[in-house]
Amino acid sequence: MAQINPSILSADFARLAEEAKAVEGADWLHVDVMDNHFVPNLTLGVPVVESLSRATGTPLDCHLMIEDPDRWAPQYVEAGAGSVTFHAEAAAAPVRLAREIRAKGARAAMALKPATPVEPYEDLLPELDMLLVMTVEPGFGGQAFLDIMLPKIRRTRELINKHGLELWLQVDGGVSESTIERCAEAGADVFVAGSAVYGAEDPAQAVRTLRRQADRTIASAPWACNH
Numbered sequence: 001m002a003q004i005n006p007s008i009l010s011a012d013f014a015r016l017a018e019e020a021k022a023v024e025g026a027d028w029l030h031v032d033v034m035d036n037h038f039v040p041n042l043t044l045g046v047p048v049v050e051s052l053s054r055a056t057g058t059p060l061d062c063h064l065m066i067e068d069p070d071r072w073a074p075q076y077v078e079a080g081a082g083s084v085t086f087h088a089e090a091a092a093a094p095v096r097l098a099r100e101i102r103a104k105g106a107r108a109a110m111a112l113k114p115a116t117p118v119e120p121y122e123d124l125l126p127e128l129d130m131l132l133v134m135t136v137e138p139g140f141g142g143q144a145f146l147d148i149m150l151p152k153i154r155r156t157r158e159l160i161n162k163h164g165l166e167l168w169l170q171v172d173g174g175v176s177e178s179t180i181e182r183c184a185e186a187g188a189d190v191f192v193a194g195s196a197v198y199g200a201e202d203p204a205q206a207v208r209t210l211r212r213q214a215d216r217t218i219a220s221a222p223w224a225c226n227h
């Protein structure tokens with residue numbers, strides 16, 4: 001089953017609680033944390049995540065685009081995040097960090113920027129609950145989907161299936177009604193969508209439409225045959 005995670009980066013930051021309610025029914029709420037060092041943009045931090053986790057029943061999927069996640073990621077678990085994603089390019093000790101996130105009670109995930117290959121991380125995959133393949137350069141919402149990431153999604157899915165892992169495969173960036181099926185066909189099962197959801201007239205309906213498209217594609221995808 002596909003999971004759809006609306007990204008509040010495309011929401012109105014002055015009305016975050018209402019914007020979270022507008023997508024009730026979504027699997028997770030995707031929260032982009034940017035520090036203006038790892039990426040050239042600045043968004044929100046631990047106190048906002050804490051408030052948001054009290055304001056919504058939808059679990060929070062925190063995507064940390066920050067330097068020194070080894071120091072900061074555990075604080076996002078304490079703030080109420082159900083899933084915490086750190087970037088492979090930023091983590092000093094990704095295995096230790098993933099174990100710490102899990103030990104604190106959240107799902108541990110690692111993200112790869114477009115130019116970062118998955119193969120060097122093959123042995124590390126069992127330490128993770130989710131791998132995020134970025135389909136835009138991280139930093140901003142509303143960018144065009146990078147088609148050239150489809151082979152990496154495919155290779156990641158092959159690695160996951162080869163090792164019989166339960167790992168979720170998330171894609172983030174430019175996911176919309178016109179790109180979600182290609183992502184699902186390549187092997188993704190968790191889909192972040194910012195502008196495609198919050199830019200829609202009815203965000204909750206946009207989530208349902210995206211989920212229906214992804215579910216239909218996954219049902220007939222060869223990679224999901226024995227799922």
Ligand SMILES: O=C(CO)[C@@H](O)[C@H](O)COP(=O)(O)O
Binds near residue numbers: 009141194195
């Ligand atoms: O992490 C990021 C951007 O760095 C994303 O989560 C974006 O917020 C997705 O927005 P859209 O591309 O779907 O508009």
Ligand SMILES: [Fe+2]
Binds near residue numbers: 007030032063172192
């Ligand atoms: Fe994100």
